[in-house]
Amino acid sequence: MVIKEKLRVLVEMEPKRMIMYPLIVFALAVVVIIGNYALTGSLVKEGIELKGGSVITLQGVSADPDELAKEISRLGVEANVERFTGIAGGGGIRIYVPAGEDVNKVKAFLREKFPGVEPEITVIGPTFGKMVREQGIKAIAYAFIGMAIVVFLFFRVPVPSLTVVFSAFSDMVIAIALMDLFGIELSQATIAALLMLIGYSVDSNILLTTRLLRRKEFTVEDAYYSSLKTGFTMSTTTLGALVSLWLFSTAKVIDDIASVLIFGLLADFMNTWIFNAGVLRMYIAKREGKKK
Amino acid sequence: MNWKKIILNGRVILLILFLTLSVVSLATRGLTFGLDISGGISITVKLENPVDPQTMEQVRIALEQRLNALGVKDIVIEPWGNQFVLVKVAGVSEEEGNQIVETIERQGVFYAEFQGVIFATGKDILNVGSVSYDPREGAWVVPFRLSKDAAEKFAKLALGKAGYPVDMFLDPPVNSTLVVSKEFYQAMLSPRFQMNGNMTLIERISKAFNIKVIQYSNQTPEEIAKVAKGSERIILVDVDGKLAEELKKMGLKVEVRKREKNEDIEDFVRRVLRLYGPYRVSEGLATGRPSTEVMISIGGSQNDIRARNDAQVVSVVLRSGSLPVKLSIERIDYISPKLGENFKKQVLVAGIAALLVVGAIVYLHYRKLKIAIPVMFTSFSEVLIILGIASLIKWNLDLPSIAGIIAAIGTGVDQQIVITDELLGESGERKIVRRSGVLKRMGRAFFIILASASTTVVAMSFLFKFFVGGLRGFAFTTILGILIGILITRPAYGEIAKELIGGRR
Numbered sequence: 011m012v013i014k015e016k017l018r019v020l021v022e023m024e025p026k027r028m029i030m031y032p033l034i035v036f037a038l039a040v041v042v043i044i045g046n047y048a049l050t051g052s053l054v055k056e057g058i059e060l061k062g063g064s065v066i067t068l069q070g071v072s073a074d075p076d077e078l079a080k081e082i083s084r085l086g087v088e089a090n091v092e093r094f095t096g097i098a099g100g101g102g103i104r105i106y107v108p109a110g111e112d113v114n115k116v117k118a119f120l121r122e123k124f125p126g127v128e129p130e131i132t133v134i135g136p137t138f139g140k141m142v143r144e145q146g147i148k149a150i151a152y153a154f155i156g157m158a159i160v161v162f163l164f165f166r167v168p169v170p171s172l173t174v175v176f177s178a179f180s181d182m183v184i185a186i187a188l189m190d191l192f193g194i195e196l197s198q199a200t201i202a203a204l205l206m207l208i209g210y211s212v213d214s215n216i217l218l219t220t221r222l223l224r225r226k227e228f229t230v231e232d233a234y235y236s237s238l239k240t241g242f243t244m245s246t247t248t249l250g251a252l253v254s255l256w257l258f259s260t261a262k263v264i265d266d267i268a269s270v271l272i273f274g275l276l277a278d279f280m281n282t283w284i285f286n287a288g289v290l291r292m293y294i295a296k297r298e299g300k301k302k
Numbered sequence: 303m304n305w306k307k308i309i310l311n312g313r314v315i316l317l318i319l320f321l322t323l324s325v326v327s328l329a330t331r332g333l334t335f336g337l338d339i340s341g342g343i344s345i346t347v348k349l350e351n352p353v354d355p356q357t358m359e360q361v362r363i364a365l366e367q368r369l370n371a372l373g374v375k376d377i378v379i380e381p382w383g384n385q386f387v388l389v390k391v392a393g394v395s396e397e398e399g400n401q402i403v404e405t406i407e408r409q410g411v412f413y414a415e416f417q418g419v420i421f422a423t424g425k426d427i428l429n430v431g432s433v434s435y436d437p438r439e440g441a442w443v444v445p446f447r448l449s450k451d452a453a454e455k456f457a458k459l460a461l462g463k464a465g466y467p468v469d470m471f472l473d474p475p476v477n478s479t480l481v482v483s484k485e486f487y488q489a490m491l492s493p494r495f496q497m498n499g500n501m502t503l504i505e506r507i508s509k510a511f512n513i514k515v516i517q518y519s520n521q522t523p524e525e526i527a528k529v530a531k532g533s534e535r536i537i538l539v540d541v542d543g544k545l546a547e548e549l550k551k552m553g554l555k556v557e558v559r560k561r562e563k564n565e566d567i568e569d570f571v572r573r574v575l576r577l578y579g580p581y582r583v584s585e586g587l588a589t590g591r592p593s594t595e596v597m598i599s600i601g602g603s604q605n606d607i608r609a610r611n612d613a614q615v616v617s618v619v620l621r622s623g624s625l626p627v628k629l630s631i632e633r634i635d636y637i638s639p640k641l642g643e644n645f646k647k648q649v650l651v652a653g654i655a656a657l658l659v660v661g662a663i664v665y666l667h668y669r670k671l672k673i674a675i676p677v678m679f680t681s682f683s684e685v686l687i688i689l690g691i692a693s694l695i696k697w698n699l700d701l702p703s704i705a706g707i708i709a710a711i712g713t714g715v716d717q718q719i720v721i722t723d724e725l726l727g728e729s730g731e732r733k734i735v736r737r738s739g740v741l742k743r744m745g746r747a748f749f750i751i752l753a754s755a756s757t758t759v760v761a762m763s764f765l766f767k768f769f770v771g772g773l774r775g776f777a778f779t780t781i782l783g784i785l786i787g788i789l790i791t792r793p794a795y796g797e798i799a800k801e802l803i804g805g806r807r
Contacts, residue, residue, distance in 0.1 A: 131637075132635045135630065153760070153761035153764045198702075202765060202776045206761075209761055212758070214716075221746075251711065254659045257655075258648060263705065264649075264652070
């Protein structure tokens with residue numbers, strides 16, 4: 011394939027530059043996250059599930075979000091209204107009511123304004139949100155440590171293992187920065203997606219590391235190029251599946267998981283096939299230099 | 303290409319076996335969908351502090367007893383760890399959902415009534431002992447202590463009335479008019495509810511709670527409204543639904559109770575009235591001497607689980623349906639059943655689209671149907687087996703579970719590509735001729751697959767262990783999918799691919 015031939019560019023690139031570019035992206039992502047923290051006081055925008063509050067979803071309703079928000083504010087409730095659409099028809103509006111406001115008032119108002127529309131309502135208490143956040147952080151931290159241990163057990167060499175762990179970390183950081191930029195909130199669903207990202211990220215990194223370290227019959231460049239092609243196939247199929255998921259569903263849970271995974275996979279392509287590959291090529295060159 | 307060799311391979315046979323089992327299970331048992339797909343309400347209730355399993359069981363019974371009042375079908379109460387309880391009800395309307403929430407939040411109101419006189423309410427029950435089996439009585443007993451006032455009141459009422467019925471109620475439908483079917487009416491008059499007393503159950507509840515009971519015999523809504531004047535609400539029991547609409551149109555508050563399939567008519571009466579008992583007054587209590595230490599006994603052997611459960615329920619009711627710990631509602635998810643249908647369709651479309659897109663991309667990469675079709679087939683089998691197992695263990699498929707299936711398929715396809723590429727080798731530049739070469743390559747592919755599968759399983763296990771919410775479904779199906787992948791489908795794909803790609807070299 012033509013695109014695959016283009017991947018040759020990477021093979022010819024100098025390992026030092028292969029390491030530098032992804033590190034720059036990583037640094038930019040860190041800047042975005044810190045910037046977000048400075049502006050909003052949190053690393054990533056937290057959704058209703060973590061902060062507490064209510065979401066009312068009305069499917070199949072088309073209304074001007076701003077207009078509706080204004081009408082609701084006349085009830086004395088400050089709500090956020092947003093519109094969503096799905097490719098297979100459908101779409102509607104979501105109304106976010108912060109914790110402590112009177113949801114029942116909003117519900118009654120909406121029932122009157124859109125009679126016959128079946129709502130979907132989620133109400134979450136603030137303490138519950140706090141617990142979900144704690145659990146989320148705990149789950150991510152433990153999963154990360156667990157992953158690192160498994161990776162070390164499999165490879166038993168420090169430099170390549172550390173690189174795998176770092177690129178998984180960088181994937182997550184970049185995904186979070188993109189969540190900040192695209193306004194995707196941290197929720198149970200996106201926490202799950204971040205966890206899933208650990209799995210995907212390790213997948214491709216292990217493939218690359220195994221192929222480069224264990225394939226002794228070919229040159230490093232050959233081995234790299236062939237794994238790069240495999241990796242490219244892997245990433246495109248997964249991205250294809252995720253994009254179709256994202257396009258066809260209007261369920262927020264699925265949309266959110268799909269978009270975070272898409273961010274992460276894009277980051278992962280760079281971190282595995284450019285950054286990790288660069289480190290490995292330098293590592294192998296050094297090792298083989300020693301042998302001589 | 304040697305089809306026979308493919309089909310007769312042990313790993314392929316295993317795959318076919320699992321596929322058959324899954325299809326059979328799906329066809330006979332079907333899938334159970336989560337509330338976020340099928341519609342309904344799910345309420346996460348938090349207890350004030352962590353409790354032991356015994357207390358948790360009391361909480362469960364108390365919630366169950368209270369919610370039964372609503373006559374809503376299929377209420378599932380699931381304790382979650384030691385501090386949370388999930389209450390799930392499928393297919394309810396928004397209004398019913400609100401009623402459920404209110405009921406959980408509200409304290410139950412307990413009444414003990416004798417001869418149409420309420421002699422004790424919840425605050426007169428000072429202490430409820432634990433349920434135990436009394437071999438002398440040959441019954442399960444619930445001892446409790448009455449307040450002095452209530453004991454004296456009862457002693458006076460019950461003088462010389464041994465064998466009369468004592469009724470206990472939790473949240474009875476006070477100030478209401480019951481329009482009931484003939485069968486229901488007859489049941490209310492049955493000796494089981496009257497015992498040796500001289501008042502019928504209908505008379506007792508009318509006197510104590512101002513509950514009017516009318517037998518329905520095609521009266522017009524106007525006639526019923528006239529009788530029901532002064533009642534707070536009308537409850538239609540086993541009466542056709544059209545009447546409810548008409549009465550509602552007249553601005554009356556109407557509730558409907560339906561007898562459940564296989565429900566005993568007497569149990570139905572108890573459920574509608576929220577009646578427990580009646581219990582027979584023993585000789586000792588009819589002497590006119592007040593006694594504060596009393597007990598309710600429920601006949602049955604020591605191994606009689608039903609009798610024991612009934613006793614448990616009584617003990618909970620005596621505590622006014624109040625819970626051993628304070629609880630708060632932490633999360634409510636409501637989704638209308640109609641919307642759920644829509645989601646099911648969407649998820650199906652998205653799933654099929656994802657599968658086709660994957661197939662198309664794989665084809666674009668290799669330009670060989672020989673690869674694209676087995677890859678798609680393997681992914682499809684994976685979905686089928688995950689669903690098969692889900693239906694076998696009656697796992698509730700909710701949206702996160704479905705996302706998990708998709709995630710598992712995503713990694714699955716990745717791994718099949720690893721196998722394919724290992725087998726294809728250096729894109730034809732150097733052909734692998736020796737069979738040992740193929741085996742070595744397969745070995746390496748499976749090393750990669752095993753390493754990445756174990757990391758994902760480890761990561762997901764934490765999610766499964768630490769989350770209270772619905773994300774366990776995501777973790778569960780992901781782990782299930784990965785396990786099915788490395789144990790069943792991936793080895794089979796390896797064999798098929800070896801024949802189709804590797805074997806020919």
